[in-house]
Amino acid sequence: MFTIKDHLEISDDHLIIGGVDTVSLAEEFGTPLYITNESRVIGNFSAYRKAFPDADIYYAAKANGSFAILRMLAREGAGADVFSYGELYMALLAGIPREKILFNGNSKTDFELQKAVDIGVKVSVDSLDELHTLSNLAQGAGKKVEIAFRVNPDVSPKTHPKISTGLRSSKFGIPSEEVVSAYREASRLPGISPCGIHCHIGSQILETTSFTEATHKMMDLVEKVTDIGIDLKFVDMGSGLGIPYKKDEGPAPTPKDHANAIVPIFKEKTKALGISPKLILEPGRFIVADTTILLARVNTVKKAAKNFVGVDAGFNLLVRPTMYDSYHYAVVANKASSPAEETYTIVGPICETGDIFAKDRTLPCIEKGDIIALLDAGAYGFSMSSQYNGRPRCAEVLVKDGKADIIRTREDVQDLMGRQTLPARLM
Ligand code: LLP
Numbered sequence: 001m002f003t004i005k006d007h008l009e010i011s012d013d014h015l016i017i018g019g020v021d022t023v024s025l026a027e028e029f030g031t032p033l034y035i036t037n038e039s040r041v042i043g044n045f046s047a048y049r050k051a052f053p054d055a056d057i058y059y060a061a062k063a064n065g066s067f068a069i070l071r072m073l074a075r076e077g078a079g080a081d082v083f084s085y086g087e088l089y090m091a092l093l094a095g096i097p098r099e100k101i102l103f104n105g106n107s108k109t110d111f112e113l114q115k116a117v118d119i120g121v122k123v124s125v126d127s128l129d130e131l132h133t134l135s136n137l138a139q140g141a142g143k144k145v146e147i148a149f150r151v152n153p154d155v156s157p158k159t160h161p162k163i164s165t166g167l168r169s170s171k172f173g174i175p176s177e178e179v180v181s182a183y184r185e186a187s188r189l190p191g192i193s194p195c196g197i198h199c200h201i202g203s204q205i206l207e208t209t210s211f212t213e214a215t216h217k218m219m220d221l222v223e224k225v226t227d228i229g230i231d232l233k234f235v236d237m238g239s240g241l242g243i244p245y246k247k248d249e250g251p252a253p254t255p256k257d258h259a260n261a262i263v264p265i266f267k268e269k270t271k272a273l274g275i276s277p278k279l280i281l282e283p284g285r286f287i288v289a290d291t292t293i294l295l296a297r298v299n300t301v302k303k304a305a306k307n308f309v310g311v312d313a314g315f316n317l318l319v320r321p322t323m324y325d326s327y328h329y330a331v332v333a334n335k336a337s338s339p340a341e342e343t344y345t346i347v348g349p350i351c352e353t354g355d356i357f358a359k360d361r362t363l364p365c366i367e368k369g370d371i372i373a374l375l376d377a378g379a380y381g382f383s384m385s386s387q388y389n390g391r392p393r394c395a396e397v398l399v400k401d402g403k404a405d406i407i408r409t410r411e412d413v414q415d416l417m418g419r420q421t422l423p424a425r426l427m
Helices: 022-029 038-051 067-075 085-093 110-119 128-140 176-188 209-227 255-273 285-291 320-324
Strands: 002-004 008-011 014-017 033-037 056-060 079-082 101-103 122-125 145-152 192-198 234-236 278-281 292-303 307-311 330-332 342-347 356-363 371-374 395-400 403-408
Touching: 014 022, 022 033, 022 292, 022 371, 022 395, 022 403, 033 038, 033 285, 033 403, 038 056, 038 067, 038 255, 038 285, 038 395, 067 085, 079 085, 085 101, 085 110, 110 128, 122 128, 122 192, 128 145, 128 176, 128 192, 145 176, 145 209, 176 192, 176 209, 192 209, 209 234, 209 255, 255 278, 285 292, 320 356, 330 356, 356 371
Parallel strands: 033 395, 056 079, 056 278, 079 101, 101 122, 122 145, 145 192, 192 234, 234 278, 307 342
Antiparallel strands: 002 008, 008 014, 033 292, 292 307, 292 371, 330 371, 342 356, 395 403
């Protein structure tokens, strides 16, 4: 038995996750199949909590909203960053207390804002328009809603442009120079209690200087907002810590590095101002990305311009490589320690040229029936899946200490009908 990528092992040429042979899992549950290692999720969450002992960790539910994962994190004491009523509903159902939930979003519906008022969660307000709607709804319900403003700090996080969220040109947040007047406005409104400040600069960030820059900018705003008499109870710095999808990108910063980039600046400023807001972090990717693999079975091997390996999962199940050109290690799960012999490009069955999981990888000789494991598929994997090309979504399995439990059953073609109906003339 030896280890690849931390919690993944190889035994008898087979890839093992959480003490379970992935080849047997493929036989038992079929493919494609998402497999998550429970202990790894808990370990990653604990690492964050340890790095930020005085902060609250609000797990970003969008990264992986599977109920079993929300449930295990709820039991560990996580809060949640939710970006829709759907995520709020699931977080509450999983047992995350409403006091530890922040309702984020740049274009919330009135229905969603009403739900936030009725349930009593904090809201991160993204515009003055939203502020006024929320105040009216809260007033109508005879309540006051605790809010933070989502700040656009204009920081470049040196990541993929599609996942940079704090650039001046980004759709998220209120420009820094308008933030103080937004708090002034909020403090005049009857339904609003301004008590927090929030930013999130992007995702898959592999250097910490942008976290430091954002913290300086945010703490300057904390000072200005405090100066106008706002009593800030929390400062939410979002998250965005990247993971080492690819070894040659060098070592990725750890939660401790993330904390070193933020906490000293936060502490120094709050001490100088004589205030004691709670620090909040919203990690998603770091908690779940490396906990999960996607297994797919080889349907065909074809020698053409390249050596194409066609598997039974497509970008409907893992869209990241197609959408962000992201890299995921591919392992031949039933030949995991066999010598690498050939260069292959692993593709899905979707009717699009971009349906490519892995380009030009040197791997053991691949044949029909082999099983490919795509690693680090736990964040923005299943949560971004679809039924595109008439493909039912796959099952999910949770493994722990050598045992496997199904946490989501496989869809079948009846699920493609879903809630569709026909007008009478088409009956
Ligand atoms: N907080 C807010 C307000 C966010 O918008 C996000 C992610 C997070 C926290 C969590 O960030 P993380 O720790 O996971 O980096 N689908 C893309 C990533 C989109 C991220 C969206 N926002 C991907 O697959 O790379």
